[in-house]
Amino acid sequence: MxxxxxxxxxxxxxxxxxxxxxxxxxxxxxxxxxxxxxxxYTDLDAMRSxxxxxxxxxxxxxxLERARAAAARGPLVLAGSSLGAYVSGLVSLQxxxxxxxxxxxxxxxxxxHPLDAAPVPISVLHGWGDExxxxxxxxxxxxxxxxxxxxxxxxxxLSSHVDTSxxxxxxxxxxx
Numbered sequence: 001m002x003x004x005x006x007x008x009x010x011x012x013x014x015x016x017x018x019x020x021x022x023x024x025x026x027x028x029x030x031x032x033x034x035x036x037x038x039x040x041y042t043d044l045d046a047m048r049s050x051x052x053x054x055x056x057x058x059x060x061x062x063x064l065e066r067a068r069a070a071a072a073r074g075p076l077v078l079a080g081s082s083l084g085a086y087v088s089g090l091v092s093l094q095x096x097x098x099x100x101x102x103x104x105x106x107x108x109x110x111x112x113h114p115l116d117a118a119p120v121p122i123s124v125l126h127g128w129g130d131e132x133x134x135x136x137x138x139x140x141x142x143x144x145x146x147x148x149x150x151x152x153x154x155x156x157x158l159s160s161h162v163d164t165s166x167x168x169x170x171x172x173x174x175x176x
Contacts (some may be wrong), residue, residue: 004173005077006034006070006075006077006099007025007069008038008066009026009079009129010022010038010083011040012080014045015081015082017038020159020162021103021162024166025101027080027166028166028169032174039063040064041062044059059083060087060091064095071097076095076097076098079101079102079169082103082142082156085102085105086105086115088107090115090116091119093116093117094132095120097120098120099122099173100117100123100124101112101122101123102122102123103126103158104130105138105141110116112121118144122147123150123171124150125165127151127152127158127161128152129154130154131155132156133156135151138151147155152164
């Protein structure tokens, strides 16, 4: 299968690059002929002195540097879970991307900049029972962007829908 592009898969807060969901996305990317990488943000998440969720600007900067390098080589898709989805959306405004895959995206984070994203194909997976981010907020965010949105009976971690996340991600990649 010819190489189709590159995916950068960003884990959520207090997670890691070997987390279950980003690992499932990596396998889906490989099956679809896309290369991938999984940045490690654990050092930044540990910096609670910066904010409640670590050093978010440094997370954005780390992803931005990797995304710029990858976009220079060909089509790029950004994917992330929770805080990884948030930084993926923000970076998509600064680097050309072919698509976005967001799991449990925090559409608002306190006083931080609200989630925004480039006008590209977007797929979102979110739990009806998400205890941190109300599903209604995600629906309201996805609607004007015409994002493909799948709401599932799960919580913030989407732990019962790992296979679903990989399938939805593969569908996004196939459509690009």
